[in-house]
Amino acid sequence: MKIELRSDREFDVIAIGRACIDLNAVEYNRPMEQTHTFSKYVGGSPANIVIGGAKLGLRTGFIGKISDDQHGRFIEQYMRSVGVDTSNMVVDREGHKTGLAFTEIKSPTECSILMYRDNAADLFLHPSEVLEDYIRRSKILLVSGTALAQSPSREAVLKAIRLAKQGDVKVVFELDYRPYTWTSTDETSVYYSLVAEQSDIVIGTRDEFDVMENSFGGRNETTIETLFKHAPELVVIKHGLDGSYAYTRSGEVFRGEAYQAKVLKTFGAGDSYAAAFLYALIRNLDIATALKYASASAAIVVSRHSSSDAMPKIEEIERLLELHVSH
Ligand SMILES: Nc1ncnc2c1ncn2[C@@H]1O[C@H](COP(=O)(O)OP(=O)(O)OP(=O)(O)O)[C@@H](O)[C@H]1O
Numbered sequence: 001m002k003i004e005l006r007s008d009r010e011f012d013v014i015a016i017g018r019a020c021i022d023l024n025a026v027e028y029n030r031p032m033e034q035t036h037t038f039s040k041y042v043g044g045s046p047a048n049i050v051i052g053g054a055k056l057g058l059r060t061g062f063i064g065k066i067s068d069d070q071h072g073r074f075i076e077q078y079m080r081s082v083g084v085d086t087s088n089m090v091v092d093r094e095g096h097k098t099g100l101a102f103t104e105i106k107s108p109t110e111c112s113i114l115m116y117r118d119n120a121a122d123l124f125l126h127p128s129e130v131l132e133d134y135i136r137r138s139k140i141l142l143v144s145g146t147a148l149a150q151s152p153s154r155e156a157v158l159k160a161i162r163l164a165k166q167g168d169v170k171v172v173f174e175l176d177y178r179p180y181t182w183t184s185t186d187e188t189s190v191y192y193s194l195v196a197e198q199s200d201i202v203i204g205t206r207d208e209f210d211v212m213e214n215s216f217g218g219r220n221e222t223t224i225e226t227l228f229k230h231a232p233e234l235v236v237i238k239h240g241l242d243g244s245y246a247y248t249r250s251g252e253v254f255r256g257e258a259y260q261a262k263v264l265k266t267f268g269a270g271d272s273y274a275a276a277f278l279y280a281l282i283r284n285l286d287i288a289t290a291l292k293y294a295s296a297s298a299a300i301v302v303s304r305h306s307s308s309d310a311m312p313k314i315e316e317i318e319r320l321l322e323l324h325v326s327h
């Protein structure tokens with residue numbers, strides 16, 4: 001099965017959600033208490049995904065609210081410099097601040113994120129700031145689950161999804177569950193299910209699908225049985241180092257293996273995975289190949305310091321895949 005995308009659109013992917021700042025520990029392999037220096041990057045899952053897409057050569061755009069200060073301007077300038085269209089990024093005029101993520105790299109496997117997201121500007125995106133004409137210029141609308149956590153961002157995203165569906169724009173839902181943004185898992189489950197059922201493609205980790213189902217230890221088969229009663233054509237479920245699975249509505253199942261990497265930190269894997277997976281679908285490659293590109297892209301980003309600036313070029317992904325064929 002192949003995902004049919006409109007060929008008459010100016011943008012390949014427009015994402016909606018947060019564009020924030022990551023401050024990644026420079027002195028890694030130690031706890032945050034002993035860390036003095038951090039490197040600044042653009043962060044936030046949907047921003048990372050369109051940055052990754054742009055670095056792969058896709059035409060990408062972004063809808064989101066940024067703070068009216070140096071951090072907001074840094075984000076906009078960086079995204080523009082890598083080729084993301086920022087014309088529909090909105091500057092907050094009510095004093096809300098950019099979300100900050102301090103990342104702690106205790107060891108390659110023990111990484112955590114310390115978030116400063118009280119009144120984060122991205123969650124104040126208003127439905128009136130989501131423009132129909134813009135969404136209709138894209139093949140895909142990428143929705144981040146975190147943007148559903150609070151109003152008015154929640155309503156802005158629901159409006160964007162409705163406009164996308166009316167405009168024949170495929171909706172890709174990245175569950176992107178960040179617990180600190182939500183007040184209860186019951187609430188998350190309600191909004192995740194609502195949006196997943198309307199989306200064409202749903203991507204998440206097994207744990208994130210459990211949050212959507214408000215359960216523990218859920219089975220992929222149960223998840224897809226439920227989702228395929230609704231709009232989704234393709235469901236991608238990631239299992240970390242155990243690889244990932246793509247399920248199609250027509251009954252096909254594909255497994256992607258994770259590639260070994262010299263891991264520096266684990267975050268950023270999911271965003272680089274999504275960027276390369278979408279790249280492959282947009283270039284009309286098959287789903288099995290899309291899983292390979294996604295896993296290779298993730299293996300590259302976990303071996304580097306950031307989640308946005310570290311996004312690979314297509315040649316780097318293809319080189320890694322060639323190495324795996326020849327071994
Ligand atoms: N340590 C690793 N080494 C190599 N590949 C990895 C590693 N961790 C994850 N990956 C790859 O990235 C994919 C996505 O990872 P994971 O399932 O952890 O997603 P995620 O939780 O969304 O990531 P994130 O940590 O960015 O939120 C995996 O299916 C795998 O292919």
Ligand SMILES: O=C(O)C[C@@H](O)[C@H](O)C(=O)CO
Nearest residue numbers: 022043044045101267268307
């Ligand atoms: O906003 C976040 O949740 C953190 C991100 O900025 C960070 O880049 C990351 O975790 C990537 O997945």
